Amino acid sequence: MSTAEVVLAILRARPAHGYDVKRDHDDWFPDARPLAYGQVYATLARLERDGLAEVVETRIDGGPERTVYAVTDAGRARVRDWLSEPAPAGSAGADEIVRKAVAALRTGGDAAGFLQGQRLAHLRRMRELTDVGPGADPAARLARDHLVAHLDADLRWLDLAVARVAAADGASAKGQPTTTQEAAR
Amino acid sequence: MTGTVETPVVELHGIEHSYRRTVALRGVALRVLPEEVVAVTGPSGCGKSTLLHVAAGIVRPQGGLVRLLGQDLDRLDETERTRLRRRRVGIVLQFGQLVPDLSVLDNVALPLLLEGHDRQAARTAAASWLERTGMDDARDATPAELSGGQSQRAAVARALVTGPAVVFADEPTGSMDTLGGELLLDLLVGAARERGASVVLVTHDNVVAARADREVRLRDGVIETESVLR
Known part of the structure; x- marks a missing residue:
């Protein structure tokens, strides 16, 4: 994820100090990895250095000093440009399952077992994500919908992979050479 | 779920069924517990719809035992099976399967009317389910005037109107877009969970x-795999 642009978008919604930026980020993307404080402050410093955000206030509310940042015109333009550009098609998120499945097949490992286990892990995660009931905040559901759609795409691939491996095993049982069989030699 | 030993609402043992030369089910065994939501999945032609029709008592299998709500279906004649289905089972098929000559309201009231309920009471109960499914505006329409999604919602209302102990649904969101399907599932699964079906x-x-x-x-x-998801 483009952390700098997301932080700018948060600042565009309202001026905020580091703590609020982290909290807003984690609210916006409840299923993503929480933003680390170190990353928030490093990003804010970089955005300020690049003229995309600026310090508008330094607050001391009885606690530690808090620096409030706001987006600059250049920052607003960056957010606008970022939103107008499509993200690269395709996701690297599924690479690990593809790597494992191919490695299992190539090495004569239990590809079918791996695929079944992965399928179950995906379905269980999808169940957690979809078990929200009606009336949930639509904005909060958008990020979750995206994750569900990706899980669904992975699941379709897993279903296809299970069928392919089963077909290959069937061919293997009939004496026809298959990738699995060749690899196992 | 309640109780320590639960009687399954559906029990299938060694179910065998074929259509001409195509074998649809080969020795399938399945138990569905009270309040449980079970998804039957698999590629096209794997036998999942046949399994549902057998479990719901719509199709008599060529082999094996079907026990529905504690009743051995083989020991019931057609009238008794129909009565059991009508009173305690809700069924939603892929395209709604509404009666074309009846209004949506009468379609939903039908299972109650066939059971001899008072017409007004049946229509009131049906209207309440149509409201809950967001279909109250279409209560006087005929099935031909409904979209696929509306037909499905009416079918869900009809399946739930009798307060069934078990609902069988075959591709209930098959003709719906993502959001419509999500709402239908919220309704179907939500109502079932609420009533312990x-x-x-x-x-x-x-x-x-x-x-x-x-x-x-x-x-x-x-059955290739059985997996607990919750």
């Missing part, structure tokens, strides 16, 4: 399957 869902859609407590996956007429 079980649901058996046949689906090829993983998002639908993920709503279940358990997934039963078929391949070539046999």
